[in-house]
Amino acid sequence: MDPPRSKVEDLEAGGAMPSAYDLHFPLPKRVPSLGWKKISFSIGKREILKDCSGSINPGEFTAILGPSGSGKTTLMNILSGRQDLSSRNKKFEGVVMLDGQPTAPSKFRESIAYVMQEDALVSTSTPREILEFSATLKLNKSKRDITTIVDDMLEYLRLSSCQNTMVGNQLTRGISGGERKRTSIGVELITQPSMIFLDEPLTGLDSYAAVTTSRVLKGLAKRGVTVLMTVHQPSSEVFELFDRVMIINEGQIAYHGPRASLSDFFVKHAGLNCPPHHNLGDFALYTLQTEPPEVISRLVDGHKAEIADGDVDISPAKGGSTVEASTRVPGTSPYHAGFHKQLLMLSKRELRSVVRDPGILLIRYAVILVTGILLACIFHNSGRVASEMFWLTNLRLFQPYFSAVVIMCLMQLFGPAQTAIIRYPEQRMVFLREYTGGMYSVIPYVISKTMVELPLALLECFIHLVVSYWIINFQGNFFFWLLLTWLLNLVSCSLAQLLGATTSTISRAMQMMPLLFIPQIAFSGLFISLERVPVWLRWGQYVSYLKYGVNLGYFVEFGFDKPELAEINSIDSNLVGLDIGVLLGMLILFRTLTIVVLKRKARFVQ
Known part of the structure; x- marks a missing residue:
């Protein structure tokens, strides 16, 4: 009641x-x-x-x-x-x-x-959850006190009747415009501003x-x-x-x-x-x-x-209590909540957003399922166990088999990246409001998204492998294939998020998609041997994470006992450790650069 x-x-x-x-x-x-x-x-x-x-x-x-x-x-x-x-x-x-x-x-x-x-609110959260999120991160109070504060704020702002209704967006019906505005005001009033x-x-x-x-x-x-x-x-x-x-x-x-x-x-x-x-x-x-x-x-x-x-006094009123410019002790954190609390609250909200918007996940996995079945049918029974001599004398049979390996790696670019590149632009205003308001730092914000993304990406790769691995007749270890595609998926998402973080709108982010895909495909070795790429452009293979993934995919599928076959495809069997290290390094580098970009973009909010 x-x-x-x-x-x-x-x-x-x-x-x-x-x-x-x-x-x-x-x-x-x-x-x-x-x-x-x-x-x-x-x-x-x-x-x-x-x-x-x-x-x-x-x-x-x-x-x-x-x-x-x-x-x-x-x-x-x-x-x-x-x-x-x-x-x-x-x-x-x-x-x-x-x-x-x-x-x-x-x-x-x-x-x-x-x-x-603009009312920068998380569409899948309710007014109560939004105010509790703000109070938890900005007030050093117990959970009971926060509940009391939020209850009073909801009553004060006339939000009690909609406190458990999702905010909603253009596609999902939620609270009214006035309720959204009063929720935005409540988020700021939580801190008892002067x-x-x-x-x-x-x-x-x-x-x-x-x-x-x-x-x-x-x-x-x-x-x-x-x-x-x-x-x-x-x-x-x-x-x-x-x-x-x-x-x-x-x-x-x-x-x-x-x-x-x-x-x-x-x-x-x-x-x-x-x-x-x-x-x-x-x-x-x-x-x-x-x-x-x-x-x-x-x-x-x-x-x-x-x-x-002197008819108009432009001097501030005298006699009021002076407020210190900042009550924070020099050298301490500018955030009221510690790193772990920030990470916990952000991760809970991110996970809640995923659970409350299952349509996005269903579409994401349905696309993977359909494309996986389609590619499996195209490359049906391409794989087989054979010696290096057999493949060298039957390159006509090897080419579709190797192409299936490349396509398996390539599929980790398109679907995940298209979802990831719009993630930051669509949440830009929420992030700017909360970050500039001192709720949290960029590092736990990015880490929380990564933590929620890890199992979702793993499930995506698992579905893709289940519907294609046996139909294509891959011979490599299923678990190794799962780890490889998962790593490629995460690296692709990381680069997509970095590009998305540099833009302010979804449309601009989508316009950057060719910059993400074309260089990767060009240096994958699928359409043209790297030996035929102009010398002054061959350096591109060293910054193409898809190429490193293809190298690893080759060894997962064909093993290490076919050096001539590997050489034909510009793959060095002595650099497996380097390939893994570079992919992991790119994953960390892209996420780190995303943190840097977000901090710079949020320095001043116009």
Whole structure:
């Protein structure tokens, strides 16, 4: 039975927070004020922000309004320490202050909860599981305390009724858009942040969901949290909830002050009256996009004049408790949970995702089953026990047999790689949110995926061998074939994941597939002898893991007593150990490079 809703309803109407929330989930006692002066930012020749000044204070619900491309998100990213300011073609000027003290935004980044515009949630998890995952990794509390905190958070965010429903995605029905957004907010509130920034949190929500979400944020502000969000087109009901409003146009602040003073400001500096019963937020945005530049300039100049005259205070509020830039002891881990807890939680979630989406596995194994049967029929009874002399004098019979060996190795490229290359792009936003939020490091993230992948890949290879090994009449040891195909499968997945980690979208990842397959096939020795490959290109065989796999497949199937046959196929019987070592080395190298790439890509989240 769901908890009573009366207290939650009161909260969203602007009333008091439930006493249970006060008891089990207190908000931070020390909330800093944040200010900025004369901030300008450009990329190349494009000016994004121009001479922006302002402040946000504890207990205020501030909204940044402006047309698309006006610089709203860029300003918020700079203030939260998420904007790369040091690249060669980027120029930043100005100062950011925490409680009146100039401070680099990156130093207090941990004090700011940041909710991205896109709801980056694991589709196969429920709101309860998502909040428990966040609480376990970010709070140093017992399991019982975490359960209590999550229970209170679910009630506070009006998620109790859907707490055990999967989030879902475009293909799987799940919770509603408003419930997704409130879940995203809950993930950040778990850490008891002193400030919460939200990038376009109302985009895509219906009017009721937008108002409900905004009232939750208003309730947070009333409890002393600094709330800042960008919004494109707020409804009248949402607009009335804002304490302060900042209006940005083409990188310049046209107004920054109390919401109630916005109408008078437009009359005073531009001679523009908001029509009766009209949405003041819509009026302001419409004005920015329809009035001539000289009118907009008067608004911008009017704001600067009020700052100069002291009518608008851009300094952070004094008297509040100062918050340290970082409470972490120098030299300690930046993560609240230890490595083993991170690995355990990530592995459990990864395994749960596999179990709850069996359709993907069924398709994956069905494809392997069908292609395995097809290839087995094509190469039916190609294998046989024969001497080297027999094969040398019957190359016509040897060629399909050797081709079956190559195809067996080649099949470990296509299916596994196609699945693996999209794995990181499709989970990119979830990873960026959780990694930049300090939930876990990249190493346990990659290891957890590897641990879950190992048995799945082994089963895939086993199915393929079962349906083809005896039909083709392979003579090599079945167990050795299983180990070889498993190793090739893992190496192929590792390279595919590395390529996928370098891209941000699934479509770009798929476009890189030829880069994965063509070099491997070209140097496999199936279509052309390596002796006939131009000398200046033969080095390619040494970076082709398929070639090393084919070499090992040859020895598994034909043994070590056919040196002339091996030489014809450019295979050296003295390098078996090297072939195994190189494949294992590639497996480790590709996974390590994936870790490096993910860390670099996540350094700054735009």
